[in-house]
Amino acid sequence: MAPPQGSRAPLEFGGPLGAATLMLLFPAIMFHLLLAVRSGPARLLGPPPYLPGLETLWSPWALLLCFTWLGLQAALYLLPARNVAEGRELKDKKRLRYPINAFQALVLTALLVGLALLAGLPLGKLPEMFLPLAFAATLIAFVGSVLLYLKALVAPASALAPGGNSGNAVYDFFLGRELNPLICSFDLKFFCELRPGLIGWVLINLTLMIKEAELRGSPSLAMWLVNGFQLLYVGDILWHEEALLTTMDIVHNGFGFMLAFGDLAWVPFAYSLQAQFLLYHPQSLGFPMASVICLIKAVGYYIFRGANSQKNIFRKNPSDPRVADLETIPTATGRQLLVSGWWGMIRHPNYLGDLIMALAWSLLCGVSHLLPYFYLLYLITLLVHREARDEQQCLQKYGLAWQEYCRRVRYRIVPYIY
Ligand SMILES: NC(=O)C1=CN([C@@H]2O[C@H](COP(=O)(O)OP(=O)(O)OC[C@H]3O[C@@H](n4cnc5c(N)ncnc54)[C@H](OP(=O)(O)O)[C@@H]3O)[C@@H](O)[C@H]2O)C=CC1
Numbered sequence: 001m002a003p004p005q006g007s008r009a010p011l012e013f014g015g016p017l018g019a020a021t022l023m024l025l026f027p028a029i030m031f032h033l034l035l036a037v038r039s040g041p042a043r044l045l046g047p048p049p050y051l052p053g054l055e056t057l058w059s060p061w062a063l064l065l066c067f068t069w070l071g072l073q074a075a076l077y078l079l080p081a082r083n084v085a086e087g088r089e090l091k092d093k094k095r096l097r098y099p100i101n102a103f104q105a106l107v108l109t110a111l112l113v114g115l116a117l118l119a120g121l122p123l124g125k126l127p128e129m130f131l132p133l134a135f136a137a138t139l140i141a142f143v144g145s146v147l148l149y150l151k152a153l154v155a156p157a158s159a160l161a162p163g164g165n166s167g168n169a170v171y172d173f174f175l176g177r178e179l180n181p182l183i184c185s186f187d188l189k190f191f192c193e194l195r196p197g198l199i200g201w202v203l204i205n206l207t208l209m210i211k212e213a214e215l216r217g218s219p220s221l222a223m224w225l226v227n228g229f230q231l232l233y234v235g236d237i238l239w240h241e242e243a244l245l246t247t248m249d250i251v252h253n254g255f256g257f258m259l260a261f262g263d264l265a266w267v268p269f270a271y272s273l274q275a276q277f278l279l280y281h282p283q284s285l286g287f288p289m290a291s292v293i294c295l296i297k298a299v300g301y302y303i304f305r306g307a308n309s310q311k312n313i314f315r316k317n318p319s320d321p322r323v324a325d326l327e328t329i330p331t332a333t334g335r336q337l338l339v340s341g342w343w344g345m346i347r348h349p350n351y352l353g354d355l356i357m358a359l360a361w362s363l364l365c366g367v368s369h370l371l372p373y374f375y376l377l378y379l380i381t382l383l384v385h386r387e388a389r390d391e392q393q394c395l396q397k398y399g400l401a402w403q404e405y406c407r408r409v410r411y412r413i414v415p416y417i418y
Pocket residue numbers: 246247248249304308311315335336337338339343347348350351354379382386390393394405
């Protein structure tokens with residue numbers, strides 16, 4: 001049995017109390033959003049329109065549907081991949097190997113959904129099942145996290161995550177104890193991070209568009225755009241799947257309730273909020289406003305993709321001609337830090353791009369309600385907190401070089417503001 005790492009690793013998320021609060025708060029917020037969005041006033045703040053009973057939330061069909069979805073995505077994960085990538089070196093000096101075929105999974109899912117539509121599958125009925133589906137996804141995330149926690153009890157110490165092994169059961173359950181839980185060579189965290197949730201989000205958006213077409217004859221311009229923008233976002237992340245291997249979620253975080261719930265329930269059901277809002281609260285969007293919003297989205301995407309690609313290319317091969325001219329700071333680890341280009345303007349240009357895109361998605365819902373802006377407010381909170389965590393980890397990794405970087409690049413996310 002692996003011993004806990006002890007209390008040396010600093011506790012994040014406000015320790016056990018913070019973890020317990022988040023574990024209750026996030027599912028509660030998700031159900032509040034699902035209930036509020038379909039109510040007349042669509043209020044973000046204030047009590048939910050009603051409290052659903054267990055008979056509204058629980059459906060064995062919804063559970064079956066969630067398992068079928070997970071099974072389908074797992075089968076697509078196991079298909080031959082265009083590329084196999086190696087992860088970062090682990091404590092036992094080994095590197096795990098990952099199939100890079102998430103974009104292929106998206107395309108194959110789209111083909112299967114197309115066939116299902118041709119066969120007459122009533123996908124427009126799915127929005128009526130969101131509450132039981134979200135409940136089933138939460139249940140799977142909870143039970144899955146319990147199993148992951150138990151699995152970690154018999155894992156070797158070298159398999160444990162840097163955080164998530166404080167010895168406090170609540171905190172460790174939330175953050176996750178094992179870094180890369182595997183079933184044979186199937187990496188459960190890597191699989192869950194992108195595919196079921198992100199592809200599920202796009203599918204949920206599509207069902208909302210179908211439902212709108214059934215109700216009103218055709219989807220609105222705003223619904224087309226929100227579907228297109230978010231499909232572009234998800235497609236882009238899946239296309240650049242390999243970049244996931246260097247994120248803190250894969251390198252640092254264990255696989256616990258935070259990621260299991262975040263990936264399987266929160267992403268598909270909370271991130272589709274704008275499309276849900278448009279179904280129940282149609283907005284008339286004129287072409288001039290639509291053009292402005294498309295421009296905002298394009299600017300956000302340009303920054304997001306430019307910054308992420310520049311860092312990924314540099315991390316893969318610092319002498320690549322596309323990044324070889326950029327100024328860098330050497331670090332004691334042998335790796336360098338970019339101090340010009342996107343990463344010389346602010347410390348997290350990719351977050352800024354992400355936030356600008358989130359603004360564009362929310363603007364599609366008009367300005368009459370605060371509810372569709374929840375995603376933007378949430379993303380600001382998530383990324384500000386994530387930036388602080390990343391900063392701590394970089395300070396530990398790079399020490400003085402990181403301090404020098406922070407001295408030269410003063411602003412974190414928004415130039416001259418933050
Ligand atoms: N919509 C959502 O819910 C979320 C979206 N995202 C998005 O995902 C993307 C990835 O974000 P995330 O995983 O948080 O982290 P980042 O891609 O920002 O990666 C941070 C890491 O980059 C490296 N780095 C930092 N500064 C430099 C520099 N100057 N030069 C070279 N390398 C540097 C460091 O790692 P090292 O040196 O070890 O390589 C650091 O730990 C972002 O675009 C973000 O917006 C993220 C989370 C949630």
